[in-house]
Amino acid sequence: MEKKTVLFVDDEPNILSGLQRMLRPMRRTMNFKFAEDGPAALEIMAAGNVDVVVSDMRMPGMDGATLLATIQEKYPHAIRIMLTGQADNEAILRTVSVVHQFLAKPADPELLKQVINRATALQDLMADERLKEVISSIGSLPSLPETYARLQQVLRDPDGSLADAAAVIEQDLAMSAKVLQLVNSAFFGLFRHIESPSRAVNLLGLDTIKALVLGVGVFEDMKVVSSNTFNVKALWSHSMATAAFAKQIALRESGDREMIDHAFVAGLLHDVGKLLLFSRMPDEYEQAVRTATETSCSLLEAEQGIFGLSHGDVGGYLIGLWGLPGPVVESITFHHRLHRYPHPGFGPALIVHVADYISYRLDPDQCIGEKPCLDEEILDQAGMLDRIDEWSDLCRELQEKNSDG
Numbered sequence: 001m002e003k004k005t006v007l008f009v010d011d012e013p014n015i016l017s018g019l020q021r022m023l024r025p026m027r028r029t030m031n032f033k034f035a036e037d038g039p040a041a042l043e044i045m046a047a048g049n050v051d052v053v054v055s056d057m058r059m060p061g062m063d064g065a066t067l068l069a070t071i072q073e074k075y076p077h078a079i080r081i082m083l084t085g086q087a088d089n090e091a092i093l094r095t096v097s098v099v100h101q102f103l104a105k106p107a108d109p110e111l112l113k114q115v116i117n118r119a120t121a122l123q124d125l126m127a128d129e130r131l132k133e134v135i136s137s138i139g140s141l142p143s144l145p146e147t148y149a150r151l152q153q154v155l156r157d158p159d160g161s162l163a164d165a166a167a168v169i170e171q172d173l174a175m176s177a178k179v180l181q182l183v184n185s186a187f188f189g190l191f192r193h194i195e196s197p198s199r200a201v202n203l204l205g206l207d208t209i210k211a212l213v214l215g216v217g218v219f220e221d222m223k224v225v226s227s228n229t230f231n232v233k234a235l236w237s238h239s240m241a242t243a244a245f246a247k248q249i250a251l252r253e254s255g256d257r258e259m260i261d262h263a264f265v266a267g268l269l270h271d272v273g274k275l276l277l278f279s280r281m282p283d284e285y286e287q288a289v290r291t292a293t294e295t296s297c298s299l300l301e302a303e304q305g306i307f308g309l310s311h312g313d314v315g316g317y318l319i320g321l322w323g324l325p326g327p328v329v330e331s332i333t334f335h336h337r338l339h340r341y342p343h344p345g346f347g348p349a350l351i352v353h354v355a356d357y358i359s360y361r362l363d364p365d366q367c368i369g370e371k372p373c374l375d376e377e378i379l380d381q382a383g384m385l386d387r388i389d390e391w392s393d394l395c396r397e398l399q400e401k402n403s404d405g
């Protein structure tokens with residue numbers, strides 16, 4: 001595998017030399033470059049082949065926000081990481097659409113290494129250069145117009161509460177993914193593993209959510225709500241159902257809070273790759289949908305034929321770049337090919353695979369092309385095959401309860 005190149009930008013020479021020392025053991029597998037200001041960094045970028053940029057926020061002249069925005073525009077394939085101090089709050093707000101991950105300053109060496117290693121490993125999985133560029137350039141994904149309007153309304157209402165905002169955000173895949181990205185990286189110095197969108201909103205607080213939504217416009221309104229070919233609303237209800245089913249199955253089998261949260265979020269975001277492909281490459285995605293509908297192949301095969309990858313791959317890549325926890329990223333990537341997942345025992349990936357299957361079985365109209373099948377061999381190996389009927393009943397009851405209420 002080709003050596004990756006990581007560029008560090010900081011105006012304090014001491015910090016750069018500290019990084020240089022700290023990264024020495026990693027030089028066998030990576031190249032490191034260092035720049036003391038924005039213009040010097042852009043010169044290095046222009047020379048080519050930089051895979052990851054780690055920039056300081058506060059620098060004289062061009063600040064980190066401007067630098068990373070320029071890099072996003074000119075070199076969209078590069079992964080952009082921002083080092084931030086507590087005092088940078090306002091400036092950070094401007095960068096939420098250009099930065100993949102935030103790290104608190106001073107950088108914890110182990111964490112920095114881990115973040116760089118994970119990001120470059122993801123890059124290696126994504127062989128297609130064009131898709132890599134498209135996905136790395138994404139700041140946020142579009143939301144359903146009515147959800148977007150409802151959130152604006154809640155935030156403009158003087159009586160609107162944080163709980164009201166959380167209830168809206170939790171209903172939307174794009175908004176949920178974005179708030180989880182922020183709280184799972186060191187945005188405002190928060191570095192927590194938070195898997196529930198509503199807890200993420202609580203942690204950010206009403207003022208930050210207001211500033212993000214009304215000030216910076218971090219969430220996007222969807223321009224094309226529904227084409228004749230691809231039904232975005234069906235994707236939303238399928239995602240909500242899969243999230244609810246995944247949580248229900250996890251709750252039934254386990255008391256592990258983290259696993260339950262992972263299953264819920266991965267269920268909610270498992271098909272985020274469809275939204276990504278449809279919103280960024282609509283003509284090609286509609287072609288894939290048409291192929292799946294008109295011929296007897298599955299949507300997955302049609303996507304592979306056109307993009308060389310499936311919605312699981314691209315969704316996992318984006319959510320991984322955004323720094324969400326490994327089990328969530330992996331569950332998204334492998335939900336249609338559990339047999340390729342390295343740890344196929346009972347866990348979020350298996351749960352999401354089953355929840356997706358049950359969701360299409362209960363609502364077949366939402367499926368495009370041939371329905372996905374259950375990987376019975378893996379379920380059997382995990383000792384879970386005989387649980388499917390009970391899980392299906394549980395999900396059906398939940399669905400009936402929700403449609404009554």
Ligand SMILES: [Fe+2]
Nearest residue numbers: 270271335336
């Ligand atoms: Fe899927």
Ligand SMILES: [Fe+2]
Nearest residue numbers: 238270271356
């Ligand atoms: Fe699905």
